[in-house]
Amino acid sequence: MNRIVMPFLSRLLLLAGLLAAAGVAQAREKSPQITVLSTRRVAPSLDGAGRWYNTAGPIRLKQLRGKFVLLDFWTHCCINCQHTLPELQKLERAYRNQLVVIGVHSPKFTNERDDASLRDAILREEIEHPVVNDERLVLWRRYGISGWPSLRIIDPQGFLIGTYYGEAKFEMLDAFFKRRVRFYRSKGLLDETPLHFDTERKKEQPRPLRFPGKVLADEAGGRLFIADSGHNRIVIATLDGKLLHVVGSGVAGHRDGSYTEAAFDHPQGMAIDGDKLYVADTENHRIRLIDLKTKRVTTIAGNGKFLPNTASSKSTARATAARLSSPWALSIHDGQLYIAMAGRHEIWKMALPAGRIGLYAGNGTEDIVDGTLLPRRRFQKGSASFAQPSALASDGSWLFVADSEGSSIRAVPFRRSGRVLTVIGTAHLKDERLFTFGDRDGGTGVARFQHPVGLVHHRGRLYVADTYNHKIKRIDLKKRQVDTIAGTGKPGRVDAPAQFNEPAGLSAAGGKLYIADTNNHAIRVIDLSGENAKRGPRTTTLDIKGLQPPKPAKAPPALVFPGAKRHSFGTAKVKPTDGAVRMAVELRLPEGWKLNPLAPMSYLVEVDGAAGKPVVLKTPTRQFEIKLPVDGDAGSRRIKVSLTYYYCQAGAGALCKIGRVGWSGEVKFSADAPTDRIELTHAVR
Numbered sequence: 001m002n003r004i005v006m007p008f009l010s011r012l013l014l015l016a017g018l019l020a021a022a023g024v025a026q027a028r029e030k031s032p033q034i035t036v037l038s039t040r041r042v043a044p045s046l047d048g049a050g051r052w053y054n055t056a057g058p059i060r061l062k063q064l065r066g067k068f069v070l071l072d073f074w075t076h077c078c079i080n081c082q083h084t085l086p087e088l089q090k091l092e093r094a095y096r097n098q099l100v101v102i103g104v105h106s107p108k109f110t111n112e113r114d115d116a117s118l119r120d121a122i123l124r125e126e127i128e129h130p131v132v133n134d135e136r137l138v139l140w141r142r143y144g145i146s147g148w149p150s151l152r153i154i155d156p157q158g159f160l161i162g163t164y165y166g167e168a169k170f171e172m173l174d175a176f177f178k179r180r181v182r183f184y185r186s187k188g189l190l191d192e193t194p195l196h197f198d199t200e201r202k203k204e205q206p207r208p209l210r211f212p213g214k215v216l217a218d219e220a221g222g223r224l225f226i227a228d229s230g231h232n233r234i235v236i237a238t239l240d241g242k243l244l245h246v247v248g249s250g251v252a253g254h255r256d257g258s259y260t261e262a263a264f265d266h267p268q269g270m271a272i273d274g275d276k277l278y279v280a281d282t283e284n285h286r287i288r289l290i291d292l293k294t295k296r297v298t299t300i301a302g303n304g305k306f307l308p309n310t311a312s313s314k315s316t317a318r319a320t321a322a323r324l325s326s327p328w329a330l331s332i333h334d335g336q337l338y339i340a341m342a343g344r345h346e347i348w349k350m351a352l353p354a355g356r357i358g359l360y361a362g363n364g365t366e367d368i369v370d371g372t373l374l375p376r377r378r379f380q381k382g383s384a385s386f387a388q389p390s391a392l393a394s395d396g397s398w399l400f401v402a403d404s405e406g407s408s409i410r411a412v413p414f415r416r417s418g419r420v421l422t423v424i425g426t427a428h429l430k431d432e433r434l435f436t437f438g439d440r441d442g443g444t445g446v447a448r449f450q451h452p453v454g455l456v457h458h459r460g461r462l463y464v465a466d467t468y469n470h471k472i473k474r475i476d477l478k479k480r481q482v483d484t485i486a487g488t489g490k491p492g493r494v495d496a497p498a499q500f501n502e503p504a505g506l507s508a509a510g511g512k513l514y515i516a517d518t519n520n521h522a523i524r525v526i527d528l529s530g531e532n533a534k535r536g537p538r539t540t541t542l543d544i545k546g547l548q549p550p551k552p553a554k555a556p557p558a559l560v561f562p563g564a565k566r567h568s569f570g571t572a573k574v575k576p577t578d579g580a581v582r583m584a585v586e587l588r589l590p591e592g593w594k595l596n597p598l599a600p601m602s603y604l605v606e607v608d609g610a611a612g613k614p615v616v617l618k619t620p621t622r623q624f625e626i627k628l629p630v631d632g633d634a635g636s637r638r639i640k641v642s643l644t645y646y647y648c649q650a651g652a653g654a655l656c657k658i659g660r661v662g663w664s665g666e667v668k669f670s671a672d673a674p675t676d677r678i679e680l681t682h683a684v685r
Contacts, residue, residue, distance in 0.1 A: 034173070044139075045142075049132045068095070071104050071154070072101060073104045073134075083326070095177055113135040123200055123204065124229075149166070156190055209231070209544070213505055227268055234279060256296075266282050268327075269340065280340075282326050287324070287330075301320060301322060302327075324343075336351060340392050345386045347361040360412075362384055384419070388404045391505075402454065442482060453467040467518075469489055487499065513526040565661045574678060575672070579630060584680065586680070601621075
């Protein structure tokens, strides 16, 4: 059995932290704040961890003197970490010249230690700040971390000044930094030169599907619905791959309307009822309805405000007024929509078509514990606990749940008087229920999964997308036996023998399994007619004929020059040659620095206040020439030239800065001028 790499004591501390988080967070809910350290000590080094991403090489804290540094200790399976990422993105935008965020990925699961898995997670979560793979938990121990997510804040002088544990909100972080930026700026200790990092996203090629999260096969209607999560849209095709419709503009956001007008934000699970498709719009914290007849999208639950795990909620509420928390999967039974509320570790229920919504099962504690459906009060022991429920399936009598963080498959009764049971998993263990996982077939007490995210019931059996084991497994519910039907256990994209890469969605129709093979950006199909044969069932890759990636959003203006260094060349007298005057641009970089060849230079010329189009130099150079067309050989013009360039330290190449400079002055044209060019130079400091 695979074991997590952290020492036993560390695992116990983590487990205690997770189980106690509810109480701690409740205390913080009224006025959460960063713990300010009273003792000044130099922040520990970042040396000794693994591979770096979103940067050209390892970063050392000394390189970032003059900047605030925020270290985000996270692991990509963790829903609480996922909730923190957009808050950090807001913070980065607000303090783009004063703050550097660095993600320290400290893995929980064995699969998460893999570099390729982490890179996919960075792309999937659209992270643009530097990330280091702390696969051996070197930095985790060095900084005294005990749970995910955790923040450590370093000041511009390199001292550790603040800590925080749990989901951080932008408002709290903004209040902390706003005051300190003013102080360090007043003392002359802040370096506000903008930095540039080479992101993994820029290396990506467009593809028809991007990180599909869930898939739903509608046998009665002959349709296949794909949550194309990375493209923020729903793809509708036939079961054999003919494209029918695309729902959603492809731009992340929230908007109701027609198929082309509607906007989603990383949608996941779906449920079908005739011509009504219900969608878990995960990062919008909403439930959406796609009317397949009228071809329109509406919001039926969620007001868009995030409901943290620490906050109490009403037993039921008007659906469109309710706050939700990362709804991840949906299932319909007897006119009720059941929701895997991953961000709250609960199962919710909503009356269809547009009734009230509220908690159905779970006490809110992240754990694998069997018991009654509901507690008398939140976090009360004795009732059932879930751990990031990420998939739902039903046989008509039970609602089955894939509890990804506990690597367990649960069974929830549709009767209020019933009890939640564990089909395969860790509920029987006295401790470490969230840290016991592996890859093992066999009976109830033997079988192990690793972060399963997909689940479907088909012909009396449960099929599981054992996500971090890259396998599809089958549970015989009568025998309580688990066996692997496809997948070698290693990530790949091969049909025979079948290989997958973190499959996260499962559905069944017509004797076939449809699989959202997430990190392969593909839909795979397993023909179950041969699942009991010696060679196993046949796996194929479905081609969605005619599907194209969304058109890229219009890029913002190429040049922005806030805070640029400005030079005046006064009045220059020049002689037009061949209908133009020349401007010779020269950058003088400090010793040990070079232009970044991966980031094109851009310049803009304004004549008498009228700007032309930005010009991009694909090959950066310290010296180049700009030709300015001139009508005639007399007269004058007010000219402004603005330039953006990227330059890096010549050694490790990890730290790159953004430089901006401008020149302005009056140019007089004369046939008897001594030269036909203007010299524009800038010494970078």
